[in-house]
Amino acid sequence: MIVQTIGVVGCGQMGAGIAEVGVLAGYNVIVYGRNEDIRPACQARVRGSLERAASRGKLEAHEVVSALGRLRGTAHLADLAAADLAIECVAEDLALKHSIFRSLDDVLHPAAILASNTSSLSITEIALSTRRPDKVLGMHFFNPVPVMRLLELVRGLHTSDETLAMARKVGAYLGKTTITAPDSPGFIVNRLLIPYIVEAISAYEAGLGEVAVVDSAVKLGMGHPLGPLALADLIGLDVTLAIADTLYASSGNPYFKAPPLLRRMVAIGQLGRKTGQGFYEYRR
Ligand SMILES: NC(=O)c1ccc[n+]([C@@H]2O[C@H](COP(=O)([O-])OP(=O)(O)OC[C@H]3O[C@@H](n4cnc5c(N)ncnc54)[C@H](O)[C@@H]3O)[C@@H](O)[C@H]2O)c1
Incomplete structure (x- = not known):
């Protein structure tokens, strides 16, 4: 075919x-x-x-x-x-x-x-x-x-x-x-990516630094084009949460456990770029 x-x-x-x-x-x-x-x-x-x-x-x-x-x-x-x-x-x-x-x-x-x-x-x-x-x-x-x-x-x-x-x-x-x-939880990319984003949100929630500081640390220190919080906004916080919940439920691995802040942001409709507000604000 x-x-x-x-x-x-x-x-x-x-x-x-x-x-x-x-x-x-x-x-x-x-x-x-x-x-x-x-x-x-x-x-x-x-x-x-x-x-x-x-x-x-x-x-x-x-x-x-x-x-x-x-x-x-x-x-x-x-x-x-x-x-x-x-x-x-x-x-x-x-x-x-x-x-x-x-x-x-x-x-x-x-x-x-x-x-x-x-x-x-x-x-x-x-x-x-x-x-x-x-x-x-x-x-x-x-x-x-x-x-x-x-x-x-x-x-x-x-x-x-x-x-x-x-x-x-x-x-x-x-x-x-x-x-x-x-066909294993997260395949290759999300098995690595989601724990990283989850940890970045937890670090921000724990007061390790402002949003821009957490992102700059990764961009400048690790050479990534986007920081993890900007990346979560790009993916969509609703999509990020759904992925984290599925991976946690299917693997039981606590690395995938969604931080409370992520859940709260999704609950109030702050979904990232697609709604104009996430960890950053976007002009629509
Ligand atoms: N956002 C990312 O970075 C990304 C990357 C890779 C894979 N994915 C996956 O791609 C898929 C879509 O993600 P997205 O970011 O495009 O989401 P999105 O929110 O931008 O779009 C979702 C689409 O699903 C449609 N939809 C929702 N409920 C529906 C229903 N009941 N019947 C028919 N259509 C319905 C919506 O109308 C919308 O067009 C998800 O499975 C997601 O996990 C997302």
């Missing part, structure tokens, strides 16, 4: 980013979102990002036009029937992902591959809601998708060699370097 059309489920920050790299690589991309206004909203998000890339000289104007011509939005999951590969990017919630995968399994042709961009949930478990667990895998992209070079492929217990090989090929066309991780 050759992947020509990619279906993206969810048009939040990850869904929009995956749609963007997909159309830029020449794939037809159909994005499903739950709102009736998905088409203008998704187009606007991807268009804005492509136009910013063009204004920085990274793309020609005609490339923006042809990439946008390959993008389609829909509020009906059945419209993903033409997809050879579906990449699910909805909220980090197992029950929600089960229901999406059940529907995708009904809608997509039997040879199609179903991928989840989950940060922390078990691929083996997600695959159980389908009749094709051999064609289910994790395709874990990083934020912002057009910039970050890694694609972490996650192999569930049922994932076939053919499925993995196809995902590797698509990853290469998307310009990503792929690594393969087992």
Whole structure:
């Protein structure tokens, strides 16, 4: 099978980013979102990002036009029937992902591959809601998708060699370097990243330093482009909390335990960049 059309489920920050790299690589991309206004909203998000890339000289104007011509939005999951590969990017919630995968399994042709961009949930478990667990895998992209070079492929217990090989090929066309991780809590990247972010929030909560001091310590002392608190804002504090809770529940490892401050910020809707307020304030 050759992947020509990619279906993206969810048009939040990850869904929009995956749609963007997909159309830029020449794939037809159909994005499903739950709102009736998905088409203008998704187009606007991807268009804005492509136009910013063009204004920085990274793309020609005609490339923006042809990439946008390959993008389609829909509020009906059945419209993903033409997809050879579906990449699910909805909220980090197992029950929600089960229901999406059940529907995708009904809608997509039997040879199609179903991928989840989950940060922390078990691929083996997600695959159980389908009749094709051999064609289910994790395709874990990083934020912002057009910039970050890694694609972490996650192999569930049922994932076939053919499925993995196809995902590797698509990853290469998307310009990503792929690594393969087992279906173990946090895979490779989040097993390392989430304890680090959790500890940074705890350190700030314990009064070790102001937000900018904690971030500067890491940026200047460890050479990271972003400090951990700015990174948590970029990921989304709701997403960070959901990942930490899932990893703590599935592994029992206290390194993943979410600090009370993170939970309180999410409870009052301070979710980071996406709401304009997190550890930092953002102009919207
Ligand atoms: N944010 C990151 O840095 C990052 C990185 C890698 C992977 N991920 C994973 O990607 C997925 C999406 O994260 P995001 O940051 O794009 O989140 P987001 O909050 O920006 O977007 C979530 C999307 O899910 C949709 N959604 C929520 N509930 C839904 C429902 N009931 N039915 C249909 N759609 C629904 C929302 O409309 C939205 O489009 C999560 O699984 C997350 O763990 C996130």
